[in-house]
Amino acid sequence: MATQGARGRSGGRPTLEEVAARAGVGRGTVSRVINGSPRVSDATRAAVEAAVAELGYVPNTAARALAANRTDAIALVVPEPETRFFTEPYFSDMLRGVGSALSDTEMQLLLIFAGSDRERQRLAQYLAAHRVDGVLLVSVHADDPLPDMLSQLEIPAVISGPRSAGEALTSVDSDNYGGARQAVEHLIDRGRRTIAHITGRLDVYGAQRRIDGYRDALREAGHEVDDLLIEPGDFSEGGGRRAMAALLERRPGLDAVFAASDVTAVGARQALREAGRRIPDDVALVGYDDSAIARHLDPPLTSVRQPIEEMGRAMIDLLLAEIADRRPAISRGLDRRQMVLATELVARASS
Amino acid sequence: MATQGARGRSGGRPTLEEVAARAGVGRGTVSRVINGSPRVSDATRAAVEAAVAELGYVPNTAARALAANRTDAIALVVPEPETRFFTEPYFSDMLRGVGSALSDTEMQLLLIFAGSDRERQRLAQYLAAHRVDGVLLVSVHADDPLPDMLSQLEIPAVISGPRSAGEALTSVDSDNYGGARQAVEHLIDRGRRTIAHITGRLDVYGAQRRIDGYRDALREAGHEVDDLLIEPGDFSEGGGRRAMAALLERRPGLDAVFAASDVTAVGARQALREAGRRIPDDVALVGYDDSAIARHLDPPLTSVRQPIEEMGRAMIDLLLAEIADRRPAISRGLDRRQMVLATELVARASS
DNA sequence: AGGTACCGTGGGAGCGCTCCCACGTGTGAT
DNA sequence: ATCACACGTGGGAGCGCTCCCACGGTACCT
Numbered sequence: 001m002a003t004q005g006a007r008g009r010s011g012g013r014p015t016l017e018e019v020a021a022r023a024g025v026g027r028g029t030v031s032r033v034i035n036g037s038p039r040v041s042d043a044t045r046a047a048v049e050a051a052v053a054e055l056g057y058v059p060n061t062a063a064r065a066l067a068a069n070r071t072d073a074i075a076l077v078v079p080e081p082e083t084r085f086f087t088e089p090y091f092s093d094m095l096r097g098v099g100s101a102l103s104d105t106e107m108q109l110l111l112i113f114a115g116s117d118r119e120r121q122r123l124a125q126y127l128a129a130h131r132v133d134g135v136l137l138v139s140v141h142a143d144d145p146l147p148d149m150l151s152q153l154e155i156p157a158v159i160s161g162p163r164s165a166g167e168a169l170t171s172v173d174s175d176n177y178g179g180a181r182q183a184v185e186h187l188i189d190r191g192r193r194t195i196a197h198i199t200g201r202l203d204v205y206g207a208q209r210r211i212d213g214y215r216d217a218l219r220e221a222g223h224e225v226d227d228l229l230i231e232p233g234d235f236s237e238g239g240g241r242r243a244m245a246a247l248l249e250r251r252p253g254l255d256a257v258f259a260a261s262d263v264t265a266v267g268a269r270q271a272l273r274e275a276g277r278r279i280p281d282d283v284a285l286v287g288y289d290d291s292a293i294a295r296h297l298d299p300p301l302t303s304v305r306q307p308i309e310e311m312g313r314a315m316i317d318l319l320l321a322e323i324a325d326r327r328p329a330i331s332r333g334l335d336r337r338q339m340v341l342a343t344e345l346v347a348r349a350s351s
Numbered sequence: 352m353a354t355q356g357a358r359g360r361s362g363g364r365p366t367l368e369e370v371a372a373r374a375g376v377g378r379g380t381v382s383r384v385i386n387g388s389p390r391v392s393d394a395t396r397a398a399v400e401a402a403v404a405e406l407g408y409v410p411n412t413a414a415r416a417l418a419a420n421r422t423d424a425i426a427l428v429v430p431e432p433e434t435r436f437f438t439e440p441y442f443s444d445m446l447r448g449v450g451s452a453l454s455d456t457e458m459q460l461l462l463i464f465a466g467s468d469r470e471r472q473r474l475a476q477y478l479a480a481h482r483v484d485g486v487l488l489v490s491v492h493a494d495d496p497l498p499d500m501l502s503q504l505e506i507p508a509v510i511s512g513p514r515s516a517g518e519a520l521t522s523v524d525s526d527n528y529g530g531a532r533q534a535v536e537h538l539i540d541r542g543r544r545t546i547a548h549i550t551g552r553l554d555v556y557g558a559q560r561r562i563d564g565y566r567d568a569l570r571e572a573g574h575e576v577d578d579l580l581i582e583p584g585d586f587s588e589g590g591g592r593r594a595m596a597a598l599l600e601r602r603p604g605l606d607a608v609f610a611a612s613d614v615t616a617v618g619a620r621q622a623l624r625e626a627g628r629r630i631p632d633d634v635a636l637v638g639y640d641d642s643a644i645a646r647h648l649d650p651p652l653t654s655v656r657q658p659i660e661e662m663g664r665a666m667i668d669l670l671l672a673e674i675a676d677r678r679p680a681i682s683r684g685l686d687r688r689q690m691v692l693a694t695e696l697v698a699r700a701s702s
Numbered sequence: 703a704g705g706t707a708c709c710g711t712g713g714g715a716g717c718g719c720t721c722c723c724a725c726g727t728g729t730g731a732t
Numbered sequence: 733a734t735c736a737c738a739c740g741t742g743g744g745a746g747c748g749c750t751c752c753c754a755c756g757g758t759a760c761c762t
Contacts, residue, residue: 013429013481015748025435026712031750041710062416063748066717073461082450086443087643096437099462103470108477111423111450111462116654119454128409130364266647292438298649310671366718377742382720392740414718686739 014055023051034059050313073108074319075132077123079146080139081115088235088263089291090308094138094160097312109132127153127248134319136160137169142203159313161206162338170322172314172339174306176206179343180213183258183286183304186345188221192256192284196229198243198268200260202275205261207235210260210288230253233264240267248275255349256351262287262294265301265350284351299349314339354501365406374402385410424459426483427668428474431490432466434457439614440642441659443491445511448663456671458484465497485670487511488520493554507673509666512557513689516651521673523690525657525666527557530694531564534609534637534655539572543607543635547580548628549619550609551592558586561611561639580605584615591618599626607702608635613638613645613654616701620648635702650700657694665690 025044032040033048040048048105051057065071076098078085085091095111102109111133114123126134127149134156140147142163150157151168162171187195197214200207215225231247233239240259245268247254259265259271265287269279277283279299287294290305318337359457371381376395383391384399391399403407404655416422427449429436436442447461453460461483465474478486478500490500501508513522513629538546548565551558566576582598584590591610595618598605608623610616616638620630628634630650638645641656669688 013479016750017748020712027748028712028750028752029710032711035750039710044710056479058476060417060748061480061482062413062422063717064750065413066411066417066719067748067750069717069750082447086447092437092443095462096433099433099464103464103467103473108482109462111446111460113450113454116454122454125409128364128407129412131412131459292643293647296644296647367720368718371742378718379720379722379742380740383741386720390740395740411718415720417749418718418720420720420747567752 013060014057015060016057019048019051019055019057022055023047024200063261069130071131072106072315073110073132074102074134074136074323075110075126076113076136076138077112077146078138079114079115079141079144082113084236085113087237088261089293090261090289091138093289093291093308094312096317097309097313098136100309101313101316102314105316107320108204124149127155130155130283134158134323136315136319141202142200142205150316154317158319158322160311160315161204164205166204167338170318170337172311172318172341173206174308174311175343176209177213177216178344179288179304179306180210180258181217181324182343182345183288183302184214186347187256187258187284187286187304187351188217188223190256190284190351193223193225194226194229194251194254195256195258196231196247196251197239197256198231198233198257198259198264200233200235200246200264202232204235206258207260208268226251233260233267235261235264237263240264241271242267244268244271245275248272248277256286257283258286260288262289262291262301262303264288264296265303266293269297269301280349280351286351290346294346294348297350301347302348302351304343305346307341310341315339364405364411365408366411367408370402370406370408372401373406374399376410396409405634408652415692420481421459421486422482424461424483425453425485425650425667425674426461426463426477427463427487427489428463428497428579429489430465430492430495435466435587436464438588439612440644441612441640444491444640444642444659445663448489448660448662449667451660452664452667455546456667458671464664475500478506485509485674487666487670490555490644492552493556502663507670509670511662511666513557515556518556518689521669521688523662523669523692524557525662525692526694527560528564530639530655530657530696531561531566531609533694533696534639535565535568536572537653537698538607538609538635538637539568539574541607541635541702544574545577545580545602545605546574546607546609547582547598547605549582549584549591549608549610549615551615552585553583553677555586558611565609579600584611584618586612586615588614588618588621591615592622593618595622596626599623599628607636608634609637609639611639613642613652615639616652616654617644617648620652631701639701641697645697645699648701653699653702654697655694656697658692663693 016027016030020027024351030048033045107182112123114120135150137157137159139161140159140163147169157169159169161173184195199211218225228250231243233243257268259268265285272279272283279285287301289305290303294301367378367381371378381399382397385636395453463474465471486501488508489509490512491510491514498520508520510520510522512524535702550562569576579601584594608619610619616636623634630636638654641654645652645654
């Protein structure tokens with residue numbers, strides 16, 4: 001209902017040229033005004049802005065993209081089956097942070113799932129076509145070829161959760177090691193003696209770091225680390241249930257469990273119930289993520305909060321910076337940025 | 352300074368022209384092959400395809416968009432604050448359906464939040480710039496100007512959840528009326544006598560239809576409809592809690608509640624607990640959506656399943672069709688499509 | 703006074719594609 | 733033999749923008 005007023009006589013959307021004519025200036029000048037160049041006099045700028053408003057001019061992005069070789073769009077690539085994306089609150093929280101950071105920008109967000117092979121193929125085409133200025137990569141496994149493809153194509157990219165200690169890409173992560181320590185120290189403080197750990201997917205670096213934190217916390221508290229108390233999960237509910245069942249069988253005397261995600265904890269809780277263990281009376285349970293389900297569980301779940309939304313924002317900031325100073329992605333590696341954000345333990349009734 | 356020299360002729364991405372040269376044909380012919388035109392001889396086609404493969408040619412989308420006036424992208428517009436998007440499983444389920452339907456296509460998905468005024472403004476610009484070929488609109492309130500803007504701009508659009516019985520846009524919806532009836536009939540079958548209803552936002556057409564279904568089901572079963580058993584909610588958890596508290600105060604004798612969403616039911620459950628009512632012994636509870644939380648609640652929540660993923664797919668199908676036969680969106684209205692999908696009651700322990 | 707240095711400005715030259723018209727060539731009808 | 737009419741094909745003419753060079757004007761120097 002807003003600008004409907006004076007359409008160009010040709011009927012279509014007004015072009016730069018028409019705005020220029022209307023304002024009595026040249027095409028170049030209008031372009032400068034539109035793009036906020038300082039090299040325009042105030043009077044001219046005002047005239048152009050008036051013409052833009054009168055005509056309801058909106059730049060044609062395709063033309064701009066073609067001429068300037070940029071797209072004003074970035075992609076959030078999720079190298080997982082879509083189901084995982086939606087069952088793990090991690091992703092949607094991340095998306096929320098990204099979305100809100102982006103709304104301060106001209107950039108648009110593309111959501112790309114790259115779980116299946118076909119989707120992968122499509123993605124490769126897509127990236128080769130340089131349809132986005134940059135890429136956000138969440139939850140990448142150690143052997144994923146995607147990051148390399150990205151740097152080969154010289155597409156700016158930021159990864160959430162580095163693949164290893166020596167991650168080549170700019171990355172954002174929470175302090176997985178510290179978070180795990182917080183969880184375990186908390187359980188020790190609560191007087192638990194036999195603390196098990198259900199891990200995340202072992203090919204995810206963050207999951208490894210959580211194991212390290214678990215180990216070190218026990219060690220430093222003078223407990224000895226019993227490897228049979230560590231059981232691999234995969235961040236899923238089913239994985240949590242299976243792991244918990246295995247642990248109960250192997251170490252029936254355990255009195256606490258640190259699960260690598262809230263969803264894993266939900267699965268563990270099921271297995272505990274089926275085995276007749278009460279939470280927290282018999283077994284204390286701590287999750288990771290502090291997602292919405294943690295609050296809704298019965299009893300509410302103690303969990304390690306990672307500032308996922310902030311991580312999303314940070315990813316955007318870093319990515320935009322990287323796009324801005326379009327250095328070839330394979331720079332000397334001097335100014336690689338690895339950002340790590342702090343976690344926080346949220347104690348609830350489950351521990 | 353690494354690959355500086357290589358970026359000349361031979362280094363950049365190949366263009367149509369180069370493919371043509373390589374294949375020994377003209378530019379137009381390559382374009383025809385790329386776009387699957389039948390008017391090319393088999394021999395020529397093969398030669399071109401070989402050249403494309405050798406050169407690793409990928410069309411430049413910006414150029415294509417500029418010349419052909421299409422973008423191969425559609426937007427999913429969420430006219431809500433982002434928080435709502437992520438707290439309501441409805442949205443993510445929808446997104447999942449849309450995403451998977453889209454992965455069979457060349458189309459790309461843009462996710463746009465239009466909750467705040469600033470975001471709205473950006474969206475208007477965005478649409479005016481015709482940066483997408485079509486728009487998917489989810490969860491639109493009765494007075495939202497967005498749909499009108501869309502049809503004025505002649506942008507193909509499909510809406511999930513029509514705004515009224517006479518919705519002008521192509522729409523996809525689940526059978527809200529029927530779903531509500533299923534819920535209420537189920538409660539009646541279970542022997543409940545005093546069945547309350549916590550509604551959704553009253554400016555959402557689907558919420559109105561659920562109220563209609565609730566009323567009619569009671570009426571046809573010979574119960575009389577007591578308007579004091581109907582309390583408005585807003586699809587949120589807090590809304591559900593408040594509404595339930597109000598109902599308990601007004602009609603302490605109620606023995607069942609039909610909540611307009613699972614999230615609402617979660618809130619209602621809290622209020623019931625606080626009031627010392629047991630579920631389902633004292634009060635039976637039924638939700639709507641059959642989202643993940645329904646299964647995880649304690650006790651598990653009976654809920655009305657809407658085939659949200661299918662709805663997402665259907666929206667894509669309709670939208671693509673509408674884009675294909677690019678008739679002006681405000682056509683005669685003859686072939687407006689209003690698709691309604693069936694719901695299903697999933698009975699669990701809460702009722 | 704002439705010289706130099708900037709500004710602010712106009713507009714040509716593409717960016718890589720699609721669209722469409724015009725041009726052979728081969729086939730069948732006359 | 734001539735005409736008609738397909739069919740494949742080549743390539744010009746843009747699409748609307750950004751980039752950049754050239755230009756006149758003003759201000760400040762010497």
